[in-house]
Amino acid sequence: MKFGLVHRVMTNALAALGVLSLVATGELGRWVNVAILVGLACAVAVPERFGDNPWVRRGSQIAPLLFLSIQIGRWVSGRPLLEVAVEFAAVLQIVRVATRSDSAHDQQVIVLALLHLIAGTVLGGGLAYGVCFLGFLVVAPAALVLSHLRREVEGNYRQGARDRTGLPVDVPRILKSRRVVGKTFLLVTCSLALPILLFTAGLFTLFPRVGFHWLIVHQEGGRRVGFSDLVDLGSVGLLRDDPQIALRVTLPDLPEPPPDRVALHLRGTALDFYDGRAWARTNVHRAAVGQLQQIIPIERRPEPDDQRVTIDLEAFDPPVLFTPPGAVAVEIVPRTESPFLLGVSRLRIERGAEGELRYRDSEERGVRYHAWVSRRARTSAAREDMSRYLQLPQGLSPRISALAAEWVGASPQPLEKARIIERRLRAEYRYDRASPSAGTPHPLDHFLFESRRGHCEFYSTAMAIMLRTAGVPTRNVTGFAGGSWNRFSRAYTVRQGDAHSWVEVWIDGVGWQLFDPTPPAEAAPQSELRGLTAFLRDMLEATSQRWDRNVVGYDIHQQMSLLERLRGSFRAPAGRPAFGVPPSTLFLSVVGLVVVWWLVRRLLRRRRALASPEEARSTPAVRARIATALYEALEGAMSAQGVPRAQGVPPLAHARSSDVTAHPLAREILDLTELYLDARFGHRALDAAERDAFLLRVKRVRAHKIRPARA
């Protein structure tokens, strides 16, 4: 491999990883990202001598300044500083990569790449960044080593200098040389990534997590908007196929195998007032009920009998805690907090009307919480003032109450009424996301009598209002309905597309009970992925979750528990192995790796040593190449035996030198050397059998064990 080429490829890779980690932050627009990537590809594809052209060089000095002034102009005219700066950094790198011509430029490329990575760290941090980081780990040592060597070469060998053999030592010659770095060199430098990774991981886990939070200004807002606590039939409906993950639910006591989909009905918030077009809340008062690491009872303190459901909530607005049906209490799992700030935790939980729980946080990050679900039916609900759950909008079409009366008939029980209406709605109406009723002045009326098609909000609104006309208190609940199983994270993934709306009905003696009038088959997302795509998506999402939880969200509590576990595994070695990998699996995978490595090595060596037998009979040049390859194998064996041949010593002289003749295999080495000389310079064609025999003998030489007597 040519030194210069390897070096160029490696530094290009480093630069590309830096730019990619910038792009992965998502600070830039899509078109800017595309432009940057195209520019990067062009810069990498540009021929090597491009930077030597004086015009190009001048251009490469002027262009960044020009761009800088443009960016300053854009900043002054109101663009965000961050975006402007990141764009400038990326463009600077692209210009440098395209026009570099010496080692000083290479160094700039490397420093820029490092700064890009740091910027990516600060601004981004998703899984894409993680991949860039890993790539950086692999490429950085090789790129740094090669750049360093190139710099040394340029610094130490001036143009026109000559070495002792009289050959000119100039930089281009060394850059073209294949002797400086070989495959082994590259392999070793790239595999340095392993110790670096281990060391990095060690430092990462052990470095005490103390956040001083000096000079840090927390910014509010900026969450993703996904789930909505607004139910507005007048506007266009919710997007049901948004695949963005809203939350993940880990359920206890799952059957094996777990079902692919479950209906969870995670309750977010409830609305009590319907004005004929949209739902709203009458009571907007919220009261702080607790903070971190506190169990917040919804109904009561959790009991040992209760099931614990763990939910990872992504950050989005509104910051509502979603609870499964029958939840009695929640507890927020603590996360990275500076010990200095533990007492004044910034995360607070507030309870609003209609059993809504909200959290208030200074950071734009999701929360992780446990919810305790009671197995028993509730009994302790006390009836309060129900009048607001019976309010009807003004100007409600009378045929709606007529329809309700018709459906309900004579049944006196509220439960019975609710069941009937739920059944009728499910059976007689068609689910349609693009309901034509959405834009009409009386959407509910239009849905029930004209279009007879609609999405979940129509169903839930219809049921709630119809029950109210029948004198049953109801409220409209929004939240997430379904979840799909992710086999990698062993949790149910709930996406923004799973947002749903249903009804809670007050049953005396029971309390609020859940009814979902939407046809269940229709409520499932329409475009569920299957097969390999689903597999890959699951894997990616699970990795991303782990990255977020274990790397981005790693904190002093995890650190402590990890240390505890470590101590535990030391104390009880017979127990469960640490890190959850059984020793047999570990052993087998190590053996497998060794075997694969050995096979690959063998294959490579074979292929290098032997051309195909047809070639052997062709030209003298090919025969010479084969003979040379055979001798190179012998040279390798001699090196292994501690008698390597120096470059300037001819093979035969080497075989007869005193170093070799002192070796127990001297005779064999001499024989093989003579065979080689015959084949190489005597142009005697070796057939396949002879070559195999030669290689076999070489192998024996290599494997020969020197007896201690010699030492």
Added chain:
Amino acid sequence: MQSAVASVHEPLPVIGRLRAAVEGALEGKPEVVELALVALLAGGHVLLEDVPGVGKTTLARALAKAMGCDLKRVQFTSDLLPSDILGVSVFDQRIGEFTLRQGPIFSNVLLADEINRASPRTQSALLEAMNDGQVSLDGQTIPLPHPFFVIATQNPEDFAGTFPLPESQLDRFMVRLKLGYPPPAVELRLLLDRGTDRAADVPSVLDAASLVALQRQAERVAVDPALAHYLQAILQATRSCTALALGASTRAGMSLARAARSRALLRGRAFLIADDIHDLAVPVLAHRVRLAAHAEGYMPSREEAEGAVHDVVARVPVPL
């Protein structure tokens, strides 16, 4: 065209006998004998440089005898004239015209003892004959017999009253050899031996015609292009080496190539290998280069020159 020795590692029987015959006269010095034979098979001349009394003359005589050639010996002194070597036209009073009286140079082997004692003019007369294989006397050109070798000896320790050979003339010798003292065992045997003339007992293995045939065969030894590049790299390296003020000439390179071919033949190979070039580089090149002097008024020793050439060669990568 395959030669008779193709891919045989046993040398021709006649070469073995030749070697044995010469080694019989000069025991314990197989390398020197081989180098001398290499030069002779390549049609080159030999410069033997050593102190007196180590067998220079014996070697020359044994070589001549084994090859079945006639040997003439000239002791060079400061009053030796070119005509003493080449011959002279003498006015024959009986027939009234000049007749050429041939000098000792008209032989197959000329042993020029202590060549550095003669004046430069005499030396150059000899060297011209060595180069062209002919002699110009009184306007006529007379070819020398074929084959024609000069084995010159000189004593490197002599300073007084000597005329060291300049580089241009040293260049005409294919190899420069040093005999050195014989191994102790051999020396002991020589001391115990009654003073027999060992060179006289050497059998004639070849005659002039078969020697020429052998020389032809040496010229047919195959040379791989990679080895030619190797040789050129060595020459180039001597020219650019900082330790050498004067590198090897093209003629030196041609000599090295010829010598290497004949060494291959001597070793029983029909093809050249890198070892041939590598091993002969010092004896063929060392007397043709000039060391860069580090101080005024100092004459580099032979060892330094050989060491420098050796170092240069050791650093040229051998082609595989």
Added chain:
Amino acid sequence: MSAWGRIGARLTMPRRLRLTREGKLFVGITFGVGLAAINTGNNLLYLLLGMLLSLIVISGVMSEISLRGLTVVRRLPARAQVARAHLVEIEVSNAKRRIPSYAIEVEDLREGQPADKRCFFLKISPSSAQVAAYRRTPQRRGRDLHTGFRVATRFPFGLFEKSREIRGEGELVIYPAVDPVRLPADRGGSRRLGGGAVGRGAGDEIAGVRPGRADEDPRDIYWRKSTVPSQLVMRERARELSPDVSLTLDVAEPSPAGDDWPARFERHVRDVASRAVAHVRRGDRVTISTTAGQRVRAERASGTDPLLRFLALVEPSKADAAPARPRRPLARGA
């Protein structure tokens, strides 16, 4: 016990570490990232910090490996002279069996002089050696003591320069400079012919022969060789035994030695050396004697080495001090 001792010795092997410019930048960035990580508690910054720190650790380990198992040998020229460049060869051999050493810089350390001479080796393959040479022009005569080498490497990332010193002594005597001198005509009125080495003169020895021309001294006709009457051979007679040239070097330092005295002394030495060499080259026998009583002799056969060596090491002697103290660095003033 001995194994522990060896390990201890290995760990305490004298090493020096210096930050390069790039290293300072790198450490600065690392420091910044670390500060940011501790301050913000951003885990990704901790991750990055881990990577940067492990690069530093890997760099230390690799440079250590690169420096280990290296032996350095110096080859000094046989002779060196003031104001005339000579080459010093440095051979570095790598005794490691599998691992090459990269980017090795060897500085040759001389006693009491700045280490300004260095050789660079890009790669030294396992169990092999590499030779490089540096050119040096000595500025003063005397004994140059080479004490050892400083072997340094910035491998692998160019962030740190790690160096260690290896002992390796060598001594080189620097001869004084020699200027070309035109000597006064010889007493024998010698003619110089074609670079002729031996002077011709009126001695009894025959120096050579040449064809005769008309009107030459018939006494020089060499009858033994004159076979053809029309072409006489003339005999050239060698010069009479060349005379002993005696040169004196005044080494006594005057008691109120002026500031320029050392310089004057050096000039004097150089002058004597030039004349002596010119005489020897002409074939004269030369004796140099100092006022302190030392003498040295040389002639053509012995070469000029004894003379130059003597002149290289000669020291001025204080008028009242004992003459000639051996082995002291010489000619400090030059």
